Amino acid sequence: MTRHEKPLFNLVRVSTDVGVLVLAWLAAYFIRFESFIPGGQSGLLGVFVMLSLPVALFTVYILYRHEVYTSLRFTAFSIETLRLLKASTISFVSVVILIYFLEKDKLSRIALVNYFLLSTLLLLFTHALIRTAFRKWNKHHKNFLKVLLVGDGAMIAEYALRILKNRASGVIFVGWKDAGESNQKLAREKAIPLVNEMITTEEVDVMVIGYRGDKASLADEILRRYYSELITIQVIPDLSYALIGHEIQDFSGIPIMTINWPKPGxxxxxxxxxxxxxxxxxxxxxxxxxxxxxxxxxxxxxxxxxxxxxxxxxxxxxxxxxxxxxxxxxxxxxxxxxxxxxxxxxxxxxxxxxxxxxxxxxxxxxxxxxxxxxxxxxxxxxxxxxxxxxxxxxxxxxxxxxxxxxxxxxxxxxxxxxxxxxxxxxxxxxxxxxxxxxxxxxxxxxxxxxxxxxxxxxx
Known part of the structure; x- marks a missing residue:
């Protein structure tokens, strides 16, 4: 695995989820019809087997749409858990509605509830396991992502703090340019070196730019200089006016940011x-x-x-x-x-x-x-x-x-x-x-x- 997460790693994450969901779906059948729970119909194993893969793939698609498979380096486990719970609930409700119209007289509601509980618990467990393995891999193989901070905005300081709190990230800060007086203390406390000149791009994987709004010209100058380099460039906009949240939308290829947009979707x-x-x-x-x-x-x-x-x-x-x-x-x-x-x-x-x-x-x-x-x-x-x-x-x-x-x-x-x-x-x-x-x-x-x-x- 390189410093950036390979597509193969994400394929492993998705494949693991598909396997877990198929297992949960079939286990829900056996718990309902082959265990001590009374009642129910027999002879449905074939139907459950036939539906197991489509249900699993549909659930994985919902997980993907809810950004469950975003980079482990930049997503805290608490955020991933909330996204997973929301996506799992939406997927379950959708599956119940679809099955109601397709097989409403055959499939047990108890089995469906069993599937929801089993799949959610197993997904949470495997995602925690993968995150732990990812963290140990990074530490053992020194698979660190080298990040250079550029700018004096309050949001870039918040970004640095959140990355440092995310133990699974495998991110190291190689420097902070133009930190400004307000952020220099933070840099010293967190052992982030302050730099006067730009570090060569060979020493950097990701450059994060975050200036205050009144210094937008500096951000533009750096972008013009480095946008074609083979490094990832992330820009943190000045959101000092976005007190209750923001939303970024794509309008025919044009990114539009709405400020003070409430969090609930x-x-x-x-x-x-x-x-x-x-x-x-x-x-x-x-x-x-x-x-x-x-x-x-x-x-x-x-x-x-x-x-x-x-x-x-x-x-x-x-x-x-x-x-x-x-x-x-x-x-x-x-x-x-x-x-x-x-x-x-x-x-x-x-x-x-x-x-x-x-x-x-x-x-x-x-x-x-x-x-x-x-x-x-x-x-x-x-x-x-x-x-x-x-x-x-x-x-x-x-x-x-x-x-x-x-x-x-x-x-x-x-x-x-x-x-x-x-x-x-x-x-x-x-x-x-x-x-x-x-x-x-x-x-x-x-x-x-x-x-x-x-x-x-x-x-």
């Missing part, structure tokens, strides 16, 4: 929406007696409607009506106009004080989640009048509308709600959007219940 949004819908439906069902009692108490305690709908700004700046149990007197803002609630707010009803402190007034927003206006977790929505005010005062304020508004959020579980720092809230919202995952949503929901609904800043 179509599959992620489908996953989040499904989780929201099922959870909101079950929540409304389970909490219906409590909702009915609160509604009755609101009606009996003061004049006016049970629910209060207020205009809020949600995803992509679109307005929607957010519902709450009414906790204030009718026409509470007739004289004051739109103002935030304050401690000991005289506009609150007696019951409303309890509802707001315990956050029970927010429960009707499960209906907003069911409709799709909101999510269980996300940045808390604000009224249009305040959005128009804050977007000119607080940096990056509007980026919070790149994600669907939520009943609870990262800012709320960290104590930034009510009359607290808006800047810190925005930081939390941007962190959430940038690092979104279903597990983060579950963590926030857990923290919401763990810390309780009662909050000293809830007025």
């Amino acid at each position: 179509p599959f992620d949004y489908l996953l989040k929406r499904s989780f929201d819908f099922i959870s909101a439906f079950m929540g409304l069902l389970i909490l219906s007696p409590i909702l009915a009692m609160i509604a009755l108490a609101v009606k009996m305690s003061s004049k006016g409607p049970i629910f209060y709908g207020q205009e809020r700004v949600g995803l992509d700046g679109r307005n929607f009506k957010m519902w709450k149990f009414r906790s204030m007197k009718i026409d509470a803002e007739r004289e004051t106009g739109a103002v935030w609630a304050v401690e000991d707010d005289p506009r609150r009803t007696v019951l409303g004080t309890l509802l707001r402190v315990t956050s029970l007034d927010e429960l009707p927003q499960l209906w907003n989640v069911l409709k799709g206006d909101m999510s269980l977790v996300g940045p808390r929505p604000e009224r249009p009048v305040f959005v128009n005010k804050f977007k000119g005062q607080i940096p990056n304020y509007m980026l919070r509308h790149r994600m669907k508004a939520g009943i609870t959020g990262w800012a709320q579980v960290n104590g930034w709600r009510g009359n607290t720092s808006l800047e810190r809230r925005i930081e939390c919202d941007i962190f959430y959007i940038k690092h979104w995952s279903l597990w983060l949503d579950i963590k926030i929901l857990f923290l919401t219940f763990w810390k309780g609904f009662v909050n000293k800043n809830a007025y």
Whole structure:
């Protein structure tokens, strides 16, 4: 194996996966029909054998499309695992749908579930094994990829740190040119030599260029000089404005980068929406007696409607009506106009004080989640009048509308709600959007219940 991963190595990775998937498919049959599990049909071995290779090849194709087979040097195992789990799930759902139309009366659903579990576990195991073997091969044969860093941008420093954390990479840094004052300390700490002149291309496998945006001309000069050399050149663009992510697309051969593009893709949004819908439906069902009692108490305690709908700004700046149990007197803002609630707010009803402190007034927003206006977790929505005010005062304020508004959020579980720092809230919202995952949503929901609904800043 040369410093760059040979096609033969990738062929071994793909062939291993095909073998593992065929094995998992046939094992799923024997576990279902030849083991202690009761029921099922016999005489299906021929069908399973016939479908084993097509299913395996289809799954490998899905893995490839989800970039599972990218370079081990530049992809951390955690990233590879997430891609594999996502691709494996999509492949399984697709296989189930296809088989339903082709062999719906013959194949066991238990066998298909067995296949999904077995194949996923075996793939994770073999990929970890291959990565370990790759790391040992690199160390034993000194199969290192020599990388030269060029530039003073913050992103190139982040790149260096991530490569150093990836133990399987087999990457060594032969130098850092034009590191700049901010990166020189990092270079010294990580034993990356600083160079004044370009190292000869014979000593370099990969050149990584990453200047700040105001020094783009330097990057262009280096590219013009070295683009035709027999080395790999990687360019890290200045993404200082891309606070919540970016997306690179190909438009008829023209690369286009969209900045501040949220991380979740179509599959992620489908996953989040499904989780929201099922959870909101079950929540409304389970909490219906409590909702009915609160509604009755609101009606009996003061004049006016049970629910209060207020205009809020949600995803992509679109307005929607957010519902709450009414906790204030009718026409509470007739004289004051739109103002935030304050401690000991005289506009609150007696019951409303309890509802707001315990956050029970927010429960009707499960209906907003069911409709799709909101999510269980996300940045808390604000009224249009305040959005128009804050977007000119607080940096990056509007980026919070790149994600669907939520009943609870990262800012709320960290104590930034009510009359607290808006800047810190925005930081939390941007962190959430940038690092979104279903597990983060579950963590926030857990923290919401763990810390309780009662909050000293809830007025």
